[in-house]
Amino acid sequence: MHAAAFAWAGLRGEYRAQRVEPAALPAQIAALRRPGVLGANLSLPHKEAALPLLDALSDAARRIGAVNTVIHRGGQLSGDNTDAPGLLRALEDAGVGAQEGAVVVLGAGGAARAAVYAALTGLGREVYVVNRTPQRAQALAAAWVRPQGAALVRAVDVEGVPWEQVGLVINASSAGLGAPEESPLPDFDFGRLPAGAGVYDMVYQPHETRLLRDVRSAGRRGENGLGMLAHQARLAFAAWTGLEVPPQVFLGALHEKLDLKRTAP
Ligand SMILES: NC(=O)c1ccc[n+]([C@@H]2O[C@H](COP(=O)([O-])OP(=O)(O)OC[C@H]3O[C@@H](n4cnc5c(N)ncnc54)[C@H](OP(=O)(O)O)[C@@H]3O)[C@@H](O)[C@H]2O)c1
Incomplete structure (x- = not known):
């Protein structure tokens, strides 16, 4: 989805999936402070463990107690929940x-x-x-x-x-x-x-x-849940880049990746 969004926006960005062991989370979060890094998404079990490692939290992230999106700005990391x-x-x-x-x-x-x-x-x-x-x-x-x-x-x-x-x-x-x-x-x-x-x-x-x-x-x-998956990604992309990419770009990439046409009843 994010590769499709970068392509749509004409940006040379890259979104990589990375497996992180729980013990390595603090170092991996710290690495997001490097120049050129826009942020990250987190999945289980890191969504909750990352909270104390960030500089600021949105109201949603604090009340939900989970961060799915980390945003990097000038060495500062903020946590949000776009779910x-x-x-x-x-x-x-x-x-x-x-x-x-x-x-x-x-x-x-x-x-x-x-x-x-x-x-x-x-x-x-x-x-x-x-x-x-x-x-x-x-x-x-x-x-x-x-x-x-x-x-x-x-x-x-x-x-x-x-x-x-x-x-x-x-x-x-x-x-x-x-x-x-x-x-x-x-x-x-x-x-x-x-x-x-x-x-x-x-x-x-x-x-x-x-x-x-x-x-x-x-x-x-x-x-x-496909629509939610697409929208949480769209909102994360907007937080990282400031760009509003149409939801269809994310949904289209999902449909292609999950090959929904072939599996549709
Ligand atoms: N569409 C999206 O964008 C989106 C975004 C986020 C999450 N999700 C989906 O939401 C689901 C939950 O994610 P999560 O992060 O909240 O996971 P989680 O923290 O591991 O929680 C899983 C929950 O599901 C319950 N559960 C697991 N297997 C069950 C079963 N066979 N019957 C009844 N209840 C069962 C667990 O009950 P116990 O407490 O009894 O273990 C627990 O309450 C996943 O399927 C995930 O893919 C989708």
């Missing part, structure tokens, strides 16, 4: 989540924290978190309380969700990732959702998961 705004743009593009009602977040890792942040600050909705390990959902919810102590986010089990009041379900768990038959809500009747409600599955490989098949066969709208 949350990327998710919001992807929801808008897909027309999923416009329906009023609560948001259900499946999962309790970094992606789930970004989804909760997006749902609260971007959509202004009530949030329910459902996770395979309930204690992790409870810990996530505990981080979001009003100063007076009222809960903004509730950790519940599947039957604790008021499904008839839900407008959007976000799968931020890894269920389905590389496993087309795995679902975070196996055997769930998505007909329990209001007619206009939708499901956003952050998983993009495979592009049609069992979750999305179940959602669509119940007549509800479902969308995979």
